Amino acid sequence: MSKVLVIAEQRDGRLKRSTFELVGASAAAGNETHVALLGEGVAGLAQELAHYGAKKVHLAENAGLKFYTSEAYSKILFPLIQSLSPSVILASHTPTGRDLMPRLAAKLGVGLASDCTQLTFEGDQIKVRRPVYAGKATVEVEFLGSGPRVATFRQNALGIPKPDTSKTAEISTTSVDLGTLATRVIEVVKGNSARPDVTEASIVISGGRSLKNAENFKILEDTADVIGAAVGASRAAVDAGFRPHRDQVGQTGKVVSPSLYIACGISGAIQHLAGMRTSKVIVAINTDPEAPIFQLADYGLVGDLFAIIPLLREELKKIKEH
Amino acid sequence: MNIYVCIKQVPDTETKIKLNADQNGIDTTGIKWIVSPYDELAIEEALRLRDKNPGSTATVVSAGPVRVVEAMRTALAMGADSAIHVDLPESADNNWVAKSIAGALKKESKFDVIFTGKEAIDDGAAQVSQLVAEYLGIPSVTVVLGTEYLPSGVRCKREIEGGSFEMVEASFPLLIAAQKGLNEPRYASLPNIMKAKKKEVKTLKPSDVGTSEADQKIRYKNFQLPPPKQAGKKISGDPAAQAKELVRLLHEEAKVV
Numbered sequence: 001m002s003k004v005l006v007i008a009e010q011r012d013g014r015l016k017r018s019t020f021e022l023v024g025a026s027a028a029a030g031n032e033t034h035v036a037l038l039g040e041g042v043a044g045l046a047q048e049l050a051h052y053g054a055k056k057v058h059l060a061e062n063a064g065l066k067f068y069t070s071e072a073y074s075k076i077l078f079p080l081i082q083s084l085s086p087s088v089i090l091a092s093h094t095p096t097g098r099d100l101m102p103r104l105a106a107k108l109g110v111g112l113a114s115d116c117t118q119l120t121f122e123g124d125q126i127k128v129r130r131p132v133y134a135g136k137a138t139v140e141v142e143f144l145g146s147g148p149r150v151a152t153f154r155q156n157a158l159g160i161p162k163p164d165t166s167k168t169a170e171i172s173t174t175s176v177d178l179g180t181l182a183t184r185v186i187e188v189v190k191g192n193s194a195r196p197d198v199t200e201a202s203i204v205i206s207g208g209r210s211l212k213n214a215e216n217f218k219i220l221e222d223t224a225d226v227i228g229a230a231v232g233a234s235r236a237a238v239d240a241g242f243r244p245h246r247d248q249v250g251q252t253g254k255v256v257s258p259s260l261y262i263a264c265g266i267s268g269a270i271q272h273l274a275g276m277r278t279s280k281v282i283v284a285i286n287t288d289p290e291a292p293i294f295q296l297a298d299y300g301l302v303g304d305l306f307a308i309i310p311l312l313r314e315e316l317k318k319i320k321e322h
Numbered sequence: 323m324n325i326y327v328c329i330k331q332v333p334d335t336e337t338k339i340k341l342n343a344d345q346n347g348i349d350t351t352g353i354k355w356i357v358s359p360y361d362e363l364a365i366e367e368a369l370r371l372r373d374k375n376p377g378s379t380a381t382v383v384s385a386g387p388v389r390v391v392e393a394m395r396t397a398l399a400m401g402a403d404s405a406i407h408v409d410l411p412e413s414a415d416n417n418w419v420a421k422s423i424a425g426a427l428k429k430e431s432k433f434d435v436i437f438t439g440k441e442a443i444d445d446g447a448a449q450v451s452q453l454v455a456e457y458l459g460i461p462s463v464t465v466v467l468g469t470e471y472l473p474s475g476v477r478c479k480r481e482i483e484g485g486s487f488e489m490v491e492a493s494f495p496l497l498i499a500a501q502k503g504l505n506e507p508r509y510a511s512l513p514n515i516m517k518a519k520k521k522e523v524k525t526l527k528p529s530d531v532g533t534s535e536a537d538q539k540i541r542y543k544n545f546q547l548p549p550p551k552q553a554g555k556k557i558s559g560d561p562a563a564q565a566k567e568l569v570r571l572l573h574e575e576a577k578v579v
């Protein structure tokens with residue numbers, strides 16, 4: 001058993017699912033699980049962390065923490081870590097975690113294992129693996145020297161346990177003195193998408209060049225909306241202007257690890273596979289039985305996506321109505 | 323302005339990865355090396371900023387084995403003025419690399435803006451940019467797809483999740499990590515490739531930049547190739563039968579919907 005600190009992430013008054021993954025994995029291994037929760041007006045979220053196994057929530061609230069900056073977050077977290085002295089620190093490999101954790105690790109004088117997909121606790125140590133070369137290989141990360149073990153995790157890689165709403169956590173309020181800051185978030189411009197982000201969604205439906213134009217992506221969107229899925233795209237579809245780059249899955253786009261990935265009219269180029277090969281279940285729909293994507297697919301449908309997708313939507317609706 | 327751009331040389335995206343005999347690294351024989359794609363955006367941004375500010379210089383920096391000089395020649399051919407190479411072993415981790423780059427930059431007379439890619443496509447850890455900034459004690463803005471230069475700093479458009487972005491302001495000196503969308507990197511012309519061969523590349527040893535093997539904080543070991551995927555199920559029939567059977571399997575067998 002060890003003392004673990006999870007760096008929580010919240011946006012727009014909601015905790016990230018990936019935070020629950022980390023808290024759940026730590027608590028399931030019997031660790032003394034602490035969570036750092038930073039923001040403005042976020043106290044109400046603290047008990048939800050307890051439902052996933054947090055023993056104690058360290059709360060820091062301040063108007064200067066409304067938006068994340070590495071500078072403001074470090075000013076709170078570094079002293080907290082020094083006084084708590086956890087043996088393990090976990091965060092998500094999200095826009096926030098990616099930006100923050102290298103700086104925190106450097107301040108602590110330790111190394112960082114980024115974008116891990118496997119985690120086991122061994123005494124006060126952790127054993128982690130991560131993909132390298134865009135998922136063409138995986139490695140174990142050996143931490144050298146002493147100090148806390150710090151790692152970030154790919155979203156959806158660990159899975160979310162069932163919450164136990166009877167559990168509560170101790171809450172301790174951390175004092176906040178941000179001083180002057182050299183970085184300022186002037187404004188946040190909301191994306192207009194009603195659908196989840198491809199990196200966060202537990203189901204992703206992606207389309208390729210074969211969708212032919214932006215309008216045709218509507219058939220994927222309509223299907224996605226039945227099951228709360230995100231809509232992704234191959235680079236060919238992005239380069240053709242059918243979708244924005246933020247939806248691109250692959251080596252030069254987003255890396256996703258959903259429980260279900262449905263590739264529609266995507267050939268399965270090595271750079272695309274890099275972005276989705278850790279998905280738990282992969283479905284491929286393609287007219288070409290020789291398409292490389294079928295080698296990775298758990299379920300392969302040889303056929304025309306324009307014929308199959310609308311029918312798929314109807315079948316999914318039936319399941320959802322039951 | 324003194325502008326710097328940190329780049330990494332990585333295997334081409336088409337590369338088939340093979341492990342070495344000890345399984346503690348990859349077999350690099352026959353690999354075609356390229357400049358990591360996000361770093362090309364960083365180079366382009368550095369060149370544009372230099373050209374908008376007469377009297378400025380754009381210097382490319384890379385830490386790694388001697389092969390990385392070839393990647394820096396590409397940056398020089400695109401238009402960078404000179405290059406600094408810190409000679410580190412193949413196995414150096416992000417921390418040693420970043421601390422060495424920061425050490426090299428501290429030896430320069432001054433630095434105003436440092437550009438990097440948002441991550442390298444081989445390791446994908448996205449650490450070096452923030453680590454360099456941390457070791458230099460300067461602000462950084464990562465995953466940047468737009469910049470507006472102000473008298474005292476830069477206003478950056480930073481991509482966050484869900485299609486949202488933030489407008490972040492940071493003051494000079496600062497580090498900016500480039501995301502796709504920032505610009506369209508130029509290609510090096512043949513005459514410029516020739517000219518690049520004569521541009522200065524300075525090589526430094528770890529001891530010159532105040533680092534040593536003690537700055538290595540993690541090591542990768544026990545490399546594995548992904549296990550071969552078991553042959554999946556082919557679902558045949560007419561589209562209606564395929565759709566029905568797929569949903570049945572996803573619901574009853576895979577339990578994902």
Ligand SMILES: Cc1cc2nc3c(=O)[nH]c(=O)nc-3n(C[C@H](O)[C@H](O)[C@H](O)COP(=O)(O)OP(=O)(O)OC[C@H]3O[C@@H](n4cnc5c(N)ncnc54)[C@H](O)[C@@H]3O)c2cc1C
Pocket residue numbers: 207208209210233234235236237248249250251252253254264265266267268269270271272275285286287288291303304305306335359
């Ligand atoms: C440096 C570099 C980085 C890259 N990064 C990425 C990346 O991040 N992500 C990425 O995706 N790619 C990336 N690529 C591009 C990659 O190599 C492929 O070109 C791209 O993935 C192909 O997209 P696609 O599958 O949509 O198109 P194609 O390869 O053209 O495949 C289209 C597929 O659709 C099928 N099809 C056609 N009509 C239908 C129909 N009616 N119904 C069903 N199936 C149909 C065809 O059989 C074919 O298999 C990168 C390339 C390079 C060089």
